[in-house]
Amino acid sequence: MTQHTRREDETEAQPYWYGDADCAVELLAATRRFRSADHEMRRRMSAGMDMNTTDLAALRCVIAHELADDPITPLRLAQQLEISGASTSKLLDRLTASGHLERAPHPHDGRSRIVVATDHAHSQVRERLSGMHEQMLEIARAVPASARQAAIDFLLAMADHLETEAPPRQLTPPEE
Secondary structure, eight states, X not given: OOOOOOOTTOXXXXXXXXXXXXXXXXXXXXXXXXXXXXXXXXXXXXXXXXXOHHHHHHHXXXXXXXXXXXXXXXXXXXXXXXXXXXXXXXXXXXXXXXXXXXXXXXXXXXXXXXXXXXXXXHHHHHHHHHHHHHHHHHHHHHSOHHXXXXXXXXXXXXXXXXXHOOOOOOXXXXXX
């Protein structure tokens, strides 16, 4: 396994927000780079599967719920994707027409419907993503066991902070 190297176009972490640059600032810069790379990878994967990123996110969500034996309704899918009911209906129509999802009766509530991934969707996801996921797991396993809990704690603390950060106050024009 090779060590991470900086990209040639990557500049040193600038202390714009933080004062003097130190290793903590480099950790934040690395986190931003990871988020950017993750976003770009999702864009490439969805384009490669001839769907938009929201469609791919929906497919991932439905499959995750299936694996957890937790059927997902269109309403819960809309809530998890943070999109409107109308957008969810159009998304489900697209993914049903492409052969990726199906609407099925809810196994416990006869009045409700659930969304399930087709065999085609499962095979397409495995075919396109399994190699990448295996490599990601290998990278995670390369983190020394003694450092893993600190890495987990850092990432979860950052996620908690970002999920609960209040929106900034609206910008106001400068006083003259």
